[in-house]
Amino acid sequence: MRKLVAGNWKMNGLRADGLALARALVARAAAGDNPDCDLAVCPPATLLQAVGDTIRGSGIALGGQDCHAEPAGAHTGDVSAPMLRDIGCSYVIVGHSERRTNHGESDAQVRAKATAARAAGLVPIVCIGETLAEREGRETIAVIERQLHGSLPEKIEASKLVIAYEPVWAIGTGRTPSDAEVAAVHAHIRGLLAARFRSAGETRLLYGGSVKPGNARELLGIANVDGALIGGASLVAADFWAIAQNCP
Ligand code: PGA
Numbered sequence: 703m704r705k706l707v708a709g710n711w712k713m714n715g716l717r718a719d720g721l722a723l724a725r726a727l728v729a730r731a732a733a734g735d736n737p738d739c740d741l742a743v744c745p746p747a748t749l750l751q752a753v754g755d756t757i758r759g760s761g762i763a764l765g766g767q768d769c770h771a772e773p774a775g776a777h778t779g780d781v782s783a784p785m786l787r788d789i790g791c792s793y794v795i796v797g798h799s800e801r802r803t804n805h806g807e808s809d810a811q812v813r814a815k816a817t818a819a820r821a822a823g824l825v826p827i828v829c830i831g832e833t834l835a836e837r838e839g840r841e842t843i844a845v846i847e848r849q850l851h852g853s854l855p856e857k858i859e860a861s862k863l864v865i866a867y868e869p870v871w872a873i874g875t876g877r878t879p880s881d882a883e884v885a886a887v888h889a890h891i892r893g894l895l896a897a898r899f900r901s902a903g904e905t906r907l908l909y910g911g912s913v914k915p916g917n918a919r920e921l922l923g924i925a926n927v928d929g930a931l932i933g934g935a936s937l938v939a940a941d942f943w944a945i946a947q948n949c950p
Contacts, residue, residue, distance in 0.1 A: 709936025765793030809852025872911025
């Protein structure tokens with residue numbers, strides 16, 4: 703399966719920064735030194751239009767960072783999945799741990815968002831992952847199972863779903879699980895998907911949390927790791943590109 707490397711810019715970038723970053727990525731794509739994987743960037747909502755215009759035709763896909771479960775209505779401040787589709791997105795991140803923590807999003811809400819994303823023609827990138835306390839309490843697998851069970855839409859084609867395993871304690875900390883730990887969780891997720899889908903092998907399982915150019919080759923080489931979701935390092939074009947170029 704072709705891997706996917708997606709950049710989650712989070713709440714970063716004024717117009718000039720976002721445009722400079724997008725232009726730097728497009729310049730690399732145009733230089734022909736393309737990584738052997740699919741690429742996507744998920745800028746903040748304010749930059750979707752400008753970044754989308756800049757990357758059009760470059761082969762780099764556009765994604766949102768969140769969407770509402772309803773297509774439209776009285777939801778001040780929210781952005782719907784059809785709106786993201788309309789502006790040119792093909793992906794949307796749902797259930798990122800920062801949304802789960804800062805906005806109290808439940809598995810049921812994440813499922814509703816992922817369902818709405820699919821209905822709008824977007825591929826949801828559903829994030830799951832345990833906290834440090836949960837890992838230390840040896841609850842990682844139980845947490846992953848619960849989140850996966852609760853967050854995935856009832857009906858979705860395996861190939862139109864991306865799952866990102868992001869241990870909360872690895873996000874933005876410079877810490878990562880061992881290769882064996884990542885392999886164990888990803889194998890477990892694959893097994894859970896296999897119980898649901900005949901074509902479970904078509905769902906891309908990303909690893910996320912402190913992926914950098916220096917550890918990308920190792921992480922992207924682990925069995926059942928079909929790509930990466932990159933936070934901090936995706937804000938530096940050279941780093942994002944270097945990570946993608948480490949796709950085996
Ligand atoms: P990080 O973030 O790469 O900065 O650790 C990953 C994420 O939150 O998706």
